[in-house]
Amino acid sequence: MSETNSHELDYEYTAMAKKVTADFESLAFNTAISAMMVFVNAVYKAKTVYREYIEGFVKMFSCICPFAGEEMWEKLGHNNSIAYESWPTFDEKHLVKNSIKMAISINGKTRDVMEFDADISQDEALSLIKQNPKLSSYIEGKTFKKVIFVKGRICNLVI
Known part of the structure; x- marks a missing residue:
């Protein structure tokens, strides 16, 4: 985990965040979970992972698995409940591949x-x-x- 963004996972995180946001709004939870799994597979291949991306993933994941999401949130060093956190934001400019x-x-x-x-x-x-x-x-x-x-x-x- 890194405090600085290496931009290695920009595309994958943005694609996941956009898909999960749209899928949650249309109650398509199975495809939202699939998008999260694709992101996790990309994380396994990455050298470092930007902390903000991990936190954003945990926020989305906590909607599917609240107890596990709360545990992960606590392991990331937060004392407050994840339930009161805002929904993660993303920048669509990262969806353009270079x-x-x-x-x-x-x-x-x-x-x-x-x-x-x-x-x-x-x-x-x-x-x-x-x-x-x-x-x-x-x-x-x-x-x-x-x-x-x-x-x-x-x-x-x-x-």
Whole structure:
């Protein structure tokens, strides 16, 4: 747990908070719980977790499991009851992803999945693909007959 935000879980927390808020308003508790589980899985993979995100999660969780939520709230160092806390807020600007994962195919066979900036151009993507050691054996010394580039989805290199 960290007092400073590493921004590693911004998207996941915001998506969860937005979904849980909407689901609680429409009494769709099962999908709210599912959104919380997705967030917990992301927390397991994260290096650090921002304290405010943990507290926000516990506030939402306490509506489903009040006793467990109260226990977690107390473990976080709070003396007052969680029942009197305000609903967590979130910033929707975190729902915009800054990076995308694209499949890299060579002659129609997927050889790797790479992460790029969301606004990358075809030329920039190709230069990064050429530097990828996993793909060097497939493309080294060869010219591309055709490049099929679908931004945000796939880059298929025909050799």
